Amino acid sequence: MSKAxxxxxxxxxxxxxxxxxxxxxxxxxxxQTIVVERLSEMVEDKSLKSEFIHVESEHSxxxxxxxxxxxxxxxxxxxxxxxxLYMAECLQYASGGRFPIVMMNANRSTALPxxxxxxQRDSISQLDCxxxxxxxxxxxxxxxxxxxxxxxxxxxxxxxxxxxxxxxFVLTHTYEAVEIPSQEQADEFLPPFKxxxxxxxxxxxxxxxSAGPDSNMEFKLQQHKAMLDSKAVIELADKxxxxxxxxxxxxxxxxxxxxDAEYILITFGSITGLVREVVDxxxxxGRKVGLVKLRYLRPFPDTEIxxxxxxxxxxxxxxxxxxxxxxxxxxxxxxxxxxxxGIAIPSYNFIAGLGGRDISKEDIFHMFEQIxxxxxxxxxxxxxxxxxx
Amino acid sequence: xxERITAKTITDNEFFYGHKACAGCGGxxxxxxxxxxxxxxxLTVIPAGCMSAVGFxxxxxxxxxNAIISTFAGTASMMTGIEAGARALxxxxxxxxxxxxxxxxxxxxxxxxxxxxxxxxxxxxxCYDNEAYMNTGIQKSGLTPYGARTTTTPAGQNIxxxxxxxxxxxxxxxxxxxxxxxxxxxxxxxxxxxxxQKAAEIKGTSYIHVVAPCPTGWGIQTNDTVEIAKEIVDCxxxxxxxxxxxxxxxxxxxxxxxxxxxxxxxxxRFKHLNEEDISEITSxxxxxxxxxxxxxxxx
Numbered sequence: 001m002s003k004a005x006x007x008x009x010x011x012x013x014x015x016x017x018x019x020x021x022x023x024x025x026x027x028x029x030x031x032q033t034i035v036v037e038r039l040s041e042m043v044e045d046k047s048l049k050s051e052f053i054h055v056e057s058e059h060s061x062x063x064x065x066x067x068x069x070x071x072x073x074x075x076x077x078x079x080x081x082x083x084x085l086y087m088a089e090c091l092q093y094a095s096g097g098r099f100p101i102v103m104m105n106a107n108r109s110t111a112l113p114x115x116x117x118x119x120q121r122d123s124i125s126q127l128d129c130x131x132x133x134x135x136x137x138x139x140x141x142x143x144x145x146x147x148x149x150x151x152x153x154x155x156x157x158x159x160x161x162x163x164x165x166x167x168x169f170v171l172t173h174t175y176e177a178v179e180i181p182s183q184e185q186a187d188e189f190l191p192p193f194k195x196x197x198x199x200x201x202x203x204x205x206x207x208x209x210s211a212g213p214d215s216n217m218e219f220k221l222q223q224h225k226a227m228l229d230s231k232a233v234i235e236l237a238d239k240x241x242x243x244x245x246x247x248x249x250x251x252x253x254x255x256x257x258x259x260d261a262e263y264i265l266i267t268f269g270s271i272t273g274l275v276r277e278v279v280d281x282x283x284x285x286g287r288k289v290g291l292v293k294l295r296y297l298r299p300f301p302d303t304e305i306x307x308x309x310x311x312x313x314x315x316x317x318x319x320x321x322x323x324x325x326x327x328x329x330x331x332x333x334x335x336x337x338x339x340x341x342g343i344a345i346p347s348y349n350f351i352a353g354l355g356g357r358d359i360s361k362e363d364i365f366h367m368f369e370q371i372x373x374x375x376x377x378x379x380x381x382x383x384x385x386x387x388x389x
Numbered sequence: 390x391x392e393r394i395t396a397k398t399i400t401d402n403e404f405f406y407g408h409k410a411c412a413g414c415g416g417x418x419x420x421x422x423x424x425x426x427x428x429x430x431x432l433t434v435i436p437a438g439c440m441s442a443v444g445f446x447x448x449x450x451x452x453x454x455n456a457i458i459s460t461f462a463g464t465a466s467m468m469t470g471i472e473a474g475a476r477a478l479x480x481x482x483x484x485x486x487x488x489x490x491x492x493x494x495x496x497x498x499x500x501x502x503x504x505x506x507x508x509x510x511x512x513x514x515x516c517y518d519n520e521a522y523m524n525t526g527i528q529k530s531g532l533t534p535y536g537a538r539t540t541t542t543p544a545g546q547n548i549x550x551x552x553x554x555x556x557x558x559x560x561x562x563x564x565x566x567x568x569x570x571x572x573x574x575x576x577x578x579x580x581x582x583x584x585x586q587k588a589a590e591i592k593g594t595s596y597i598h599v600v601a602p603c604p605t606g607w608g609i610q611t612n613d614t615v616e617i618a619k620e621i622v623d624c625x626x627x628x629x630x631x632x633x634x635x636x637x638x639x640x641x642x643x644x645x646x647x648x649x650x651x652x653x654x655x656x657x658r659f660k661h662l663n664e665e666d667i668s669e670i671t672s673x674x675x676x677x678x679x680x681x682x683x684x685x686x687x688x
Contacts, residue, residue, distance in 0.1 A: 022477035023470060027418035043546035051473035055466060056504030063463030063501065067470020070457055071432070073477050075470065089460055181481055199471070203481070207457040378525060 117356020608657015
């Protein structure tokens with residue numbers, strides 16, 4: 001183990017190095033680019049033995065990763081925003097083909113208007129593409145989830161690609177002290193990639209076939225079941241990880257001071273840290289508030305959320321996303337989890353940080369205030385102009 | 390080069406078998422012959438298109454070597470990944486081959502193909518050219534020839550079929566300074582086999598562009614596929630050539646062309662062409678051959 005001062009991107013690249021992918025397909029896009037830059041340097045200085053492929057687009061980045069996975073190689077790629085959308089066809093192809101690729105996505109706003117700063121509309125627009133989606137909070141979790149994601153994706157009960165999301169700039173470009181595990185520890189945690197779902201010279205396979213109306217639904221059901229089964233593997237990964245590295249993130253969700261909380265804010269990604277601070281400050285004033293950090297949006301932690309908020313009087317969901325014409329998509333998912341579990345409490349949506357708009361401490365105080373006192377269900381937070389102007 | 394594969398020595402093994410391609414399908418013949426040359430160690434990528442539609446329907450799977458369907462645009466990039474993965478895993482004696490149609494190559498797949506050639510990935514890319522999007526029902530592609538009627542280039546009072554000539558994929562591939570590129574026709578199957586065999590022994594990217602008529606799309610009899618694939622070469626609207634070590638080489642330099650009109654008039658897609666159209670096509674041909682004969686060496 002060693003310690004280094006790393007950005008979220010650099011920490012993630014360190015995690016990828018420890019996972020030793022056979023093939024890395026690389027294409028630049030802000031704010032992800034530093035990941036593939038660092039990986040290319042690691043290949044150059046031989047601290048990483050990977051085939052580093054300079055593809056000519058994001059569509060090809062994921063198509064190349066699928067090819068590598070189809071022959072049984074561990075594959076990694078990274079993208080952001082427009083690039084994620086450009087590879088959208090391949091996202092569904094990779095999950096339907098059950099190729100356990102790991103991809104880092106730097107969460108960034110999507111055009112138009114053009115904007116390179118962070119929000120979560122890129123990955124949330126792809127919630128239904130069949131990938132496991134993880135959201136991380138800081139640089140250490142970035143590194144750790146790079147490793148854990150291969151463990152989860154490649155588990156034979158899962159065999160589903162994993163997208164690890166880092167908030168653009170706020171996390172990808174900010175520096176923290178990070179513990180870098182030793183290769184021995186990483187190898188102890190992450191077994192070599194083994195799969196039956198690959199080309200084989202002794203037993204040739206026809207892969208990525210068509211399946212008509214008579215069998216298509218069964219394939220889709222299998223895919224859905226594998227995604228549900230991944231919940232147990234996600235918990236297992238967290239447990240194994242903490243045994244070896246001494247760090248646990250709580251699996252599907254993490255909770256903070258929710259046990260006796262009456263008002264709970266549910267959120268995910270890098271903003272979680274600031275919410276935790278606000279919870280501490282409100283607790284110091286004697287207010288019974290808490291935080292649920294969603295670590296995964298797919299599989300969706302429905303029962304876990306319900307368990308965490310079952311004694312609360314009201315909840316709010318903070319997300320950097322809007323599904324135009326309705327509400328934030330995570331809020332929709334949270335409400336569905338509450339209803340299915342018989343929890344009938346007020347639930348509010350806070351849409352903030354679009355296009356990189358800062359979310360202040362003050363904004364979060366206001367959110368807790370509204371959760372307690374009530375108000376509009378769906379709220380755009382931190383607007384510079386009146387919404388009617 | 391290893392011993393030349395001939396009609397006598399080619400394997401009886403079939404690698405693309407039991408598929409439901411239309412009678413007289415030129416594309417399936419190209420796939421069948423290419424895989425006979427490359428053998429069981431071929432790792433085949435086929436994009437969405439005719440060959441995957443006819444040979445890849447669960448549980449009816451028709452390749453007896455390892456094969457995979459790629460996205461329509463992703464033939465070459467998936468080949469790249471397979472080749473890189475196989476190399477990283479330490480496999481030996483394999484060949485990654487991609488076989489895509491004209492639309493999958495010259496239109497939607499050209500970016501990925503260009504990337505693969507640029508990286509000089511050790512793969513063979515074969516474009517079987519039937520001159521339109523046949524799987525979706527005969528729509529114009531970038532390789533549809535001048536004058537051809539397709540379902541998106543109708544021949545009517547105002548527009549007389551496709552108004553643009555074919556994209557020159559062979560020379561586009563060559564312009565990347567590719568180690569080996571070739572044109573072929575399933576009408577000259579020995580020449581095609583030779584070229585696949587040669588490509589298999591090239592280190593780096595090879596590109597083979599093989600004309601493969603589609604009776605349904607071209608409006609010809611199913612037993613005329615091979616004959617018309619010969620005639621397109623004999624009348625000079627296609628040519629057999631290679632690009633290697635930076636040089637173009639013409640493999641067949643006919644002293645005299647067979648009549649263009651006879652070739653065109655045999656096909657439903659060209660039925661509407663008048664004398665003026667045919668003379669335009671003939672003059673395009675002559676211009677091309679003037680350049681070929683001036684700049685390329687002939688065998």
